[in-house]
Amino acid sequence: MSAPLVEVRDVNFAYDSRPILKGINMSFPKGKLIAIMGLSGCGKTTILRHIGGVLKPTQGYVKVDGQVISELDQQGLYAMRRKMGMLFQFGALFTDMTVFDNVAFQMREHTDLPEEIIRDLVMMKLHAVGLYGTQDLMPGELSGGMARRVALARTIALDPMLIMYDEPFAGLDPISLTVVGELIRKLNEALGATSIIVTHDVQESLKIVDYVYFVADGAIIAEGSADDIRASGEAFVKQFVHGEMDGPLPFHYPGNDFNTDLGVHA
Numbered sequence: 327m328s329a330p331l332v333e334v335r336d337v338n339f340a341y342d343s344r345p346i347l348k349g350i351n352m353s354f355p356k357g358k359l360i361a362i363m364g365l366s367g368c369g370k371t372t373i374l375r376h377i378g379g380v381l382k383p384t385q386g387y388v389k390v391d392g393q394v395i396s397e398l399d400q401q402g403l404y405a406m407r408r409k410m411g412m413l414f415q416f417g418a419l420f421t422d423m424t425v426f427d428n429v430a431f432q433m434r435e436h437t438d439l440p441e442e443i444i445r446d447l448v449m450m451k452l453h454a455v456g457l458y459g460t461q462d463l464m465p466g467e468l469s470g471g472m473a474r475r476v477a478l479a480r481t482i483a484l485d486p487m488l489i490m491y492d493e494p495f496a497g498l499d500p501i502s503l504t505v506v507g508e509l510i511r512k513l514n515e516a517l518g519a520t521s522i523i524v525t526h527d528v529q530e531s532l533k534i535v536d537y538v539y540f541v542a543d544g545a546i547i548a549e550g551s552a553d554d555i556r557a558s559g560e561a562f563v564k565q566f567v568h569g570e571m572d573g574p575l576p577f578h579y580p581g582n583d584f585n586t587d588l589g590v591h592a
């Protein structure tokens with residue numbers, strides 16, 4: 327088997343003295359679509375930031391395409407980031423630019439390609455997300471789902487080998503959600519890329535991913551295929567996947583006892 331495109335080995339990370347990641351091990355094989363799931367604040371985005379080289383582990387390492395990210399110099403990191411596409415929460419478009427210019431932005435910033443080639447490439451990317459014909463519209467004229475697809479087209483503008491999505495489903499209606507999910511899968515295949523999705527949208531991502539890492543409080547508590555996760559007996563995962571109120575995740579914020587505060591004595 328060939329080496330994975332991304333390897334996260336024994337990564338620990340702390341903000342000041344507060345541990346955020348606690349011995350994370352993950353492997354992202356080439357061509358696969360993998361989700362990192364977990365509740366808000368469990369450390370998902372922090373893992374992506376390590377892969378993108380924005381944060382350095384306190385212990386352990388992250389390798390992308392055979393190179394230890396934290397050992398790259400500025401130029402090496404820049405070259406590496408050009409091979410990564412990142413769609414961050416809500417993937418805001420530049421509101422004062424047309425759809426065309428939004429998608430062309432990266433190509434103009436990072437390449438010396440002539441304008442007629444950029445034009446063809448932008449049209450190909452828009453076609454890939456099903457939005458050929460929208461190039462002259464302004465972002466304000468798009469629905470939320472369409473805007474997210476333009477953001478996808480922009481993310482793949484430079485044909486990245488690795489695509490990272492942070493909450494790509496946030497704020498979408500159920501139909502757009504499915505469209506965006508299918509598109510993430512299709513683009514990964516069409517580009518021969520490797521994709522990582524950070525999400526707490528379990529149902530949508532289980533439909534499209536090859537593998538899932540389940541993170542709670544900075545550590546992996548479950549991993550496996552979508553079917554493994556659906557069938558997991560782990561109480562935390564069950565509660566998360568089936569959206570149950572009762573389970574190891576408390577519904578109540580850990581504060582004073584409600585009855586005591588009300589002066590009610592059982």
Ligand SMILES: Nc1ncnc2c1ncn2[C@@H]1O[C@H](COP(=O)(O)OP(=O)(O)OP(=O)(O)O)[C@@H](O)[C@H]1O
Pocket residue numbers: 341346364365366367368369370371372373526
């Ligand atoms: N710059 C920072 N300084 C200190 N603590 C931070 C900083 N950024 C994030 N944290 C803390 O690190 C923890 C993990 O954050 P992270 O953003 O990785 O979580 P997440 O799982 O991606 O959550 P969400 O789904 O809400 O984005 C959180 O408790 C957060 O408060």
